Every structure is written in structure tokens, then in C-alpha cells.
Amino acid sequence: MESVLSLAYSLMDRLLPLAFTEPAFMKRALLAVLFVAPAAAAVGVPLIQFRMAFFSDAIGHSAFTGVALGVLLGIHPLLTMVAFGLFVAYAITMVKSRTGLSPDTVIGVFFSTVIALGIAVISARKGLTRNLQAYLYGDLLAISDAEVFWMAALFLAVAAYLFLAFNRILLLGVHEGFARSLGIRGRALEISFSLVVALVVTTAIRAVGILLVTALLVVPAAAARNVAKGAAGAFWTAIVISLLSGVAGIAASYYLDTATGATIVLFTAAFFALTAILRGSLKSGNA
Amino acid sequence: MSRPPPFHTLEIRDLSVRAGGMEILSGIHADIRCGEVTALIGPNGAGKTTLLLAILGLVPYSGTIRFCRAEEHGKGTPRIGYVPQRIDLDRNAPMTVLDFFALSSQRLPVFLGPSRKSRAEAETALHRVGSDHLIGRPLGKLSGGELQRVLLGLALRDDPDILLLDEPVSGVDVSGEELFCDFLDQIHQESRFSLLLVSHDLSVVTRHADRVICLNRSIVCQGATTEVLTPETLSAMYGSGARLFSHRHADGHGHLHGDGNE
Numbered sequence: 380m381e382s383v384l385s386l387a388y389s390l391m392d393r394l395l396p397l398a399f400t401e402p403a404f405m406k407r408a409l410l411a412v413l414f415v416a417p418a419a420a421a422v423g424v425p426l427i428q429f430r431m432a433f434f435s436d437a438i439g440h441s442a443f444t445g446v447a448l449g450v451l452l453g454i455h456p457l458l459t460m461v462a463f464g465l466f467v468a469y470a471i472t473m474v475k476s477r478t479g480l481s482p483d484t485v486i487g488v489f490f491s492t493v494i495a496l497g498i499a500v501i502s503a504r505k506g507l508t509r510n511l512q513a514y515l516y517g518d519l520l521a522i523s524d525a526e527v528f529w530m531a532a533l534f535l536a537v538a539a540y541l542f543l544a545f546n547r548i549l550l551l552g553v554h555e556g557f558a559r560s561l562g563i564r565g566r567a568l569e570i571s572f573s574l575v576v577a578l579v580v581t582t583a584i585r586a587v588g589i590l591l592v593t594a595l596l597v598v599p600a601a602a603a604r605n606v607a608k609g610a611a612g613a614f615w616t617a618i619v620i621s622l623l624s625g626v627a628g629i630a631a632s633y634y635l636d637t638a639t640g641a642t643i644v645l646f647t648a649a650f651f652a653l654t655a656i657l658r659g660s661l662k663s664g665n666a
Numbered sequence: 667m668s669r670p671p672p673f674h675t676l677e678i679r680d681l682s683v684r685a686g687g688m689e690i691l692s693g694i695h696a697d698i699r700c701g702e703v704t705a706l707i708g709p710n711g712a713g714k715t716t717l718l719l720a721i722l723g724l725v726p727y728s729g730t731i732r733f734c735r736a737e738e739h740g741k742g743t744p745r746i747g748y749v750p751q752r753i754d755l756d757r758n759a760p761m762t763v764l765d766f767f768a769l770s771s772q773r774l775p776v777f778l779g780p781s782r783k784s785r786a787e788a789e790t791a792l793h794r795v796g797s798d799h800l801i802g803r804p805l806g807k808l809s810g811g812e813l814q815r816v817l818l819g820l821a822l823r824d825d826p827d828i829l830l831l832d833e834p835v836s837g838v839d840v841s842g843e844e845l846f847c848d849f850l851d852q853i854h855q856e857s858r859f860s861l862l863l864v865s866h867d868l869s870v871v872t873r874h875a876d877r878v879i880c881l882n883r884s885i886v887c888q889g890a891t892t893e894v895l896t897p898e899t900l901s902a903m904y905g906s907g908a909r910l911f912s913h914r915h916a917d918g919h920g921h922l923h924g925d926g927n928e
């Protein structure tokens with residue numbers, strides 16, 4: 380395991396002989412971003428088709444409680460965070476289909492409940508806030524080798540899932556009844572997709588933090604929508620934007636001494652602005 | 667070639683659908699005959715779309731829906747084609763017409779590009795509905811009539827035994843509407859699937875349907891088009907204020923507007 384990473388790091392020294400990639404923690408951060416950012420952007424493409432940005436935000440905020448529970452129970456917060464995120468994703472999907480309430484209503488209920496639970500736990504135990512800082516804003520530069528491996532595994536899992544389910548998910552997003560008339564099992568797909576989103580969100584929190592995690596999924600996909608005409612174009616544009624933003628964000632944060640996660644998200648936002656302007660000029664050009 | 671004797675392709679017996687404590691449909695007995703055009707009419711909120719969804723197995727229901735299949739068509743469950751109301755579609759998706767076809771015809775994810783097979787299938791299907799030129803166009807940029815044809819082409823791609831059309835002419839201008847229906851007639855002549863058509867437009871129904879089912883939460887009446895569309899049935903279904911062809915256009919095209927909101 381370690382030898383794989385050191386090989387990757389020495390490769391990075393060869394390929395990127397830049398000052399900002401010299402320290403080991405910068406190499407780890409860069410590697411982590413190369414795994415997490417495209418996974419988040421790829422999942423983001425069907426996510427915005429389903430209008431699930433709010434869902435992703437709710438899962439992100441559930442991490443607050445997940446981390447607090449981990450510290451309280453003496454389990455590694457990363458594990459409880461992911462497990463709790465998956466639980467909340469499943470619960471939202473089930474409650475939504477049981478009650479027939481609109482998605483934003485159900486998510487709104489869960490959103491506030493998980494935050495309230497997190498605050499209650501944290502306020503009861505002094506000294507917990509210190510642990511939360513890293514999760515609120517993300518801490519890409521403090522990432523461990525084990526976490527880099529976790530992110531690589533996530534990347535592979537998302538790639539495999541999308542390889543198998545992408546067409547069906549997209550079709551479900553265009554028209555549910557129509558997709559189901561073609562034999563697509565909507566419920567199973569919806570649940571599996573929610574769980575994958577939860578997995579990506581809770582993992583990406585280590586990179587950009589609870590407050591910004593949704594941006595990593597939504598903004599590249601939204602920017603891609605501005606310019607892409609076809610499904611493949613939108614998918615790859617989102618991934619390229621996420622990779623460029625990730626690398627540029629890390630480099631810029633190194634030289635400007637800004638928070639890494641926030642800097643990455645600012646780059647995705649810049650791409651969004653750029654594509655929005657491009658779209659505007661394309662439209663007026665056509666007219 | 668003479669038509670084979672009609673037999674029941676779809677038997678609906680004592681069908682009820684409940685949602686949110688409300689009975690949306692109750693005690694539906696109806697037959698959709700093989701090779702015929704059956705029109706499903708009724709006011710807004712009568713449960714027309716719900717009945718289609720029940721046939722598709724997309725809403726839970728009580729009662730039975732039985733598919734009967736002629737010996738000559740072979741064994742197995744019938745294929746159902748479905749054309750949803752075009753207004754229901756997410757038209758902001760970054761997706762071309764070819765992508766849309768590829769989503770349901772290839773295993774390979776569409777982000778790797780449409781396969782040769784799905785391109786060929788899309789070309790054949792679009793050719794059949796006279797829309798070859800639309801293959802590369804973004805789905806969201808199609809006009810109402812163009813999108814209708816694309817949806818119809820996709821529904822016909824897998825050679826359905828039964829085709830369900832939900833308000834195929836809603837939101838399309840009058841000339842486009844007639845064109846679409848004539849064209850649908852022509853395809854129907856060629857392929858002879860059973861067609862169940864939800865429509866608001868009684869002129870479309872009188873011109874194109876063999877049989878009519880009048881629905882208002884339960885069956886008001888059903889039978890051959892000419893026998894069913896009488897002032898009595900229509901007032902029973904839409905309320906006493908309603909008249910057939912309540913306004914007429916110069917081209918003999920009439921609408922009946924039911925009251926109530928969707």
C-alpha cells in the first residue's frame with residue numbers, strides 16, 4: 380500500500396516539478412483532489428437533473444452529527460460520519476416515498492433535525508468543537524495516506540456505479556413514468572443513487588468541508604450545463620472543470636495562503652461564471 | 667388484407683385506484699381491442715392519466731388488468747409503448763435526441779458516446795416518424811410537434827403491441843395536431859398495434875377512434891365512437907353545461923372544454 384503511494388508521489392515529482400507540490404502533504408492533497416473532485420462532479424451531473432442539490436446539502440450537514448457521534452462513542456469520526464450520512468440518505472428516500480410529501484419538505488425536516496441533534500450532542504460534551512473545525516471547513520492539507528486510499532476506492536466505486544447505472548438514472552430524471560415503462564426499476568435506482576451521493580458527499584467533506592461540499596457536486600455540473608449540448612459533453616466538461624479547479628485551487632491556496640477547500644470552490648465558481656457568459660454570447664450570436 | 671376479427675387485447679376488470687385516501691378510479695371495466703384505436707376521454711381530473719399509469723403498472727391498483735395475446739403474435743407478455751404528455755418532460759437536460767434514444771438502447775453508459783447500434787436504431791425509428799433530421803438536435807430545443815414525433819418514434823422502436831398516448835396533441839397548434847393524427851393513422855395502418863389515446867379533443871376522437879371510453883372517475887359509457895358521443899353522455903361526463911363542439915372553427919375543428927382544473 381505504502382509503496383503504491385510513494386510511487387505515485389515520485390511520479391508527481393517527475394511530472395509536476397513545481398514548488399507547491401514539493402511538500403509531502405501537498406502531494407497527498409493533490410492526489411486526494413484528483414480522486415474526489417471528478418467523482419463528485421460525475422455524480423453531480425445526474426444530481427442536478429434530479430434537482431437534488433438540497434439533498435446533498437442535507438447529507439453534508441448530517442456529517443456534523445456523524446462526527447459528534449463518533450467522538451462521543453470513541454469511534455473514528457470518519458466512519459461514523461459516512462455511516463450516518465448513508466443512514467440519513469436512506470431515511471430521506473424512504474420517508475419521501477412513504478408520506479408522499481414533496482422532496483424539499485422531507486429534506487427540510489431532516490436537515491434541521493440532524494443539525495439540532497449535532498448541536499445537542501456537541502453542547503453536552505465540552506471540547507468537541509475543536510474536532511469539528513476540520514470538518515466544517517475541510518482540511519485537505521492534513522489528509523492521511525489512509526484517507527487518500529479511501530478516496531481512491533470511492534473514485535473506483537463511483538466509476539463502476541455510473542458505468543452500470545448512468546443511462547437508467549438519466550432516463551429516470553427525464554421522465555419517471557416513461558423510464559419505468561421501459562422496465563427501469565425506479566425505486567431501487569433512486570435508493571442506490573441516494574446512497575452513492577451520500578458516500579461521495581461524506582468523503583468530499585474531508586476536502587472542502589461541510590459548508591462547501593455541495594458546491595463540489597453541483598457547480599461543475601451546472602457550469603457544464605451552460606455550454607454542453609449532449610449528455611457525454613456535459614459529463615466530461617463537468618469532470619474537466621472539477622479537475623482544473625482542484626489543481627488550480629490547491630496551487631493558488633499554497634501561494635496565497637488561503638483555505639484550500641474554499642479556494643477550489645472559488646475556481647469552480649469562476650468556471651461557472653465563464654460558462655454562463657459563454658452561453659449568453661452563444662445565445663445572442665444565434666439570434 | 668382484411669382485418670382479423672377484433673378480440674380483447676387488454677381486459678380491465680373492477681379496477682380501482684386510491685391515492686391519499688381518495689378514490690381516483692373505481693369499478694373500471696373496459697376492453698381495449700386488438701388493432702383498434704380506442705380513445706379515452708373525460709374532463710380534467712377524471713383519472714385518464716391514472717388509468718394509463720395503472721396499465722403500465724406504475725400505480726398500485728386493485729382489480730385485474732389482463733393482457734390477452736393472439737396465437738399468431740406468439741407467446742409472452744405484450745410490449746407496451748408509452749408516450750407521456752410532453753409537458754412532463756425535463757427539457758433542460760443537456761441531451762440530444764440521439765442521446766435520448768441511446769439511454770434506453772445501449773448498456774454502455776452514454777457518457778462514452780452513443781454506440782453504433784443505438785445510432786442505427788435511432789435512425790430507423792426517427793425515419794419511421796419522418797424526423798431523420800432531428801437526430802443531433804438538443805431535446806430541449808425541439809418544438810412541440812417535433813418532440814411528439816421523437817417520443818412516438820421511441821415508443822414505436824420496440825414494436826409495441828399496445829401503444830398508450832397521453833394527450834398527444836396538447837400544446838400543439840391546430841394544423842400540427844391534424845397532421846400528427848393523420849400520420850399516426852398511417853403508422854397504425856402499417857403496424858396494427860392497439861392504440862389507447864387520451865384526448866381532450868373530440869374532433870380528434872371522432873375522426874380517428876374506433877371506440878371511445880368515457881371516464882369520470884368511473885366509466886360513464888363505452889362503445890363505438892358514433893354510438894357513444896351523444897349529447898346525453900357528454901353532459902353526464904362533463905356536466906350539463908357542456909355541449910359537443912361548443913365552439914367551431916371554420917375548418918370544422920371543434921373542441922369541448924370540460925370544467926375543473928388539472
